Amino acid sequence: DQQVKQNSPSLSVQEGRISILNCDYTNSMFDYFLWYKKYPAEGPTFLISISSIKDKNEDGRFTVFLNKSAKHLSLHIVPSQPGDSAVYFCAPGAQKLVFGQGTRLTINP
């Protein structure tokens, strides 16, 4: 039962360009949608979120877009920096967060 899918296991982007990470979900009951960033051997850290009543939320270089009709979520990072290289998880939730499989983002100098 995969409620959350991140179909790109990996993504490679040149420094300074835009990184776009995608996420699809099936459960229309999710109230909020979060993105987490994870470095090896560390716990996930919260990046940005959006509630189900909005379609866009921006925080500095990070913007999350929500298309409820398509049940699709995306994270835009611009400009991408080498320190952004990590695994990114989308995590929609109601009472608990349900994590996607993650996308490994590599920013090339």
Place this chain on the structure above:
Amino acid sequence: NAGVMQNPRHLVRRRGQEARLRCSPMKGHSHVYWYRQLPEEGLKFMVYLQKENIIDESGMPKERFSAEFPKEGPSILRIQQVVRGDSAAYFCASSPGLATGELFFGEGSRLTVL
């Protein structure tokens, strides 16, 4: 550091032994979640607890796994009679229970079953 504290960070057990993983939530947080990450996979929800209560254990295997969050002390995830398939990173997260859903994660406990 007032973050979520997990210990041990690394644990090695032989098949059939017991593993106990501990989690102290952030100060002021009364909600604790346990997630498991198998190699090359995402985080899978296991259990959600509040003080002295299990709220949602829909992700817990039916046998050998148990969790508690007593009135005093850390939350404990207990795995009895471990098998090789239990080898994974176990992450604990806590929250104050806000509607935003943000969870604060610890650094994880990595269990290796020989």
